[in-house]
Amino acid sequence: MSILRRVFSLSAVATVTAAVLLVPTAPVGAAGVPVGPAGDAFYQPPAPLPGSAPGDPIWYRATPAPIATVSGASAYHVLYRSKNATGADIAVSSTVFVPLLPTLGTRPIVALAPGTQGIGDKCAPSKAFANGTEYDQLYVSELLNKGWAVAVTDYEGLGTPGDHTYVIGQSEGRAMLDSVRAATRVPAIGLRAGGKVGLIGYSQGGGAAAWAGELQPSYAPDLNLVGISAGGVPADLDAVGKALDGSAGFGLLLFAAVGLDTAYPELNLESYLNDAGRKEFADREKCVSDFAPYIGKRISDYTTRSPLTQPDWQARMAENKLGSRVPGAPIFLYHASGDALVPFGQADALRREYCAKGAAVxxxxxxxxxxxxxxxxxxxAVAYLADRFAGKAAPRSC
Structure with a gap:
């Protein structure tokens, strides 16, 4: 969220942005993975999609990224195959960071799920990393300083064709898992498959990390997942939506409505909108920096009746409610006791669901x-993954 940027000092951001951009040159077309085009054409996949399996790379390119330079790492953009919430093949983009210093054995990979960026293509984390403005970049630096590679998905529809399926865990979890697969399938990046994998994220990213954990046993059993750190998790979209309606974070609810409608077009958001809503939802290029006008707004300001209470919308939100499956690795859940954006109670309910199912929480x-x-x-969150990579027994709070 845009307000998260205030967490970081101006001096830290200035240091990162002012760094000299030294980008290693990757071999052209290594092992059949082509180098992608420059500019925004990189995000537009060919038709039909190359490859055959989730995580297969379409193309890649070396990219400037100030945080990579100051952290002693190389950075790459990767466009790869994944699947959306209904199982259709899609293209998703990511940024992969690899420390320049060698490591013994197979380097661990952390998939970092970014927090809320927005719903417009211009909001894609890969674009923000390239110009030094991504608020998760200091998170990336901490992970790189541990000697781990980092794969950061842009999720479905941020940069790539179509609207962003914001907080749709069925899509976000797959995009996150496939970002790791793709990172190991581009030989020029230099990462090997089979090494230990961790998942980490906060807010939207926390939900994505938890979803990736739940999906991994069935969707990506080839990944050696050893730990998950997920904070500020929007586990129950219905509960979170009710809390956001009329709040300072109402813009997040607008994003979620777009995300649901994009993932499941039969929901037909357009049919619920009044004149103000049609004008508002016509703009699908909003980033978190555009939140201010929506403080205190309600869904009733933009609709003739709330879609969120309708049975078909409720059913799709239920499909994206966490807790029905045990994650494929031990998980660290954490939350703020006074969280007014993503209510504490629904996160605590997720903890209880996981504990009841025997998960290591x-x-x-x-x-x-x-x-x-x-x-x-x-x-x-970082220390928890470090302990899992080190093979230590996972603590339990159940």
Whole structure:
């Protein structure tokens, strides 16, 4: 979210942005994976999609990224195959960071699910990393400093064709898992398959990480998943939507309505909109920096009746509710006790669901609210993955 940017000092951002851009040159067309075009053409996949399996790379390119330079790493954009919420083949983009220093054995890979960026193509994390403005970049730096490679998905529809399926876990989880597969299938990047994999994210990213964990046993059993850190998780879209309606975070509810309608076109959001809603939802290029006009707004300001209470919308939200499956690895869930954007109660309910199913869950509660827990929980989230990579027994809070 745009307010998260205030967590970082202006001096830190200036240091990253001012870094000299030294980008390693990747071999052209290594092992049949072509180098993609320059500019935004990179995000437009050929038809039909090359490859045959989720995670197959379409093309890649070396990219400037200030955080990679100051962290001693190389950076690449990758366009790869994935599947959307209904199982259709799609193209998704990502940024992959690899430390320049060699490592013993197979380098661990952390899939970082970014927090809320927006719904417009211009909001894609890969574009923000390239110009040094991505608020998750200091998170990436911490992971790189551990010697781990980092794969950051853009999710479905951020940069690539179609609208962004915001908070649709069935899509986000697959995009996250496939970002790891794709990173190991581009020989020029230099990562090997079979190494230990961790998942990490906060807010939208926390939901994506938890979803990737639930999907991994059936969708990506080839990945050696050893740990998940997920904070500020929107586990129950219905509960989160009710909390956001009329709140300072109402813009997130607008994004979620677009995400649901994009993932499931039969929901027909257009049929619920009044004149103000048709004008508002016609603009699908909003980023989190555009939130201010929506503070305190309600869904009733834009609709003739709320779509969120309709049976078909409720059913699709239920399909994207976490907790029906045990994650494929131990998980660290953490949340702010005073979170007014993503309610604490629904996250605690997810913890109880996982515990009841026998999952290995560590639970952390942070004083403060959504934004402060993003900062205060980061060190614990990274440390949790470090312990899983080291083979330590996973703690349990159940």
């Amino acid at each position: 560590k639970w952390g509660v942070h004083l403060g609210e959504h934004v402060t827990a993003f900062a205060s929980g980061r060190a614990d």
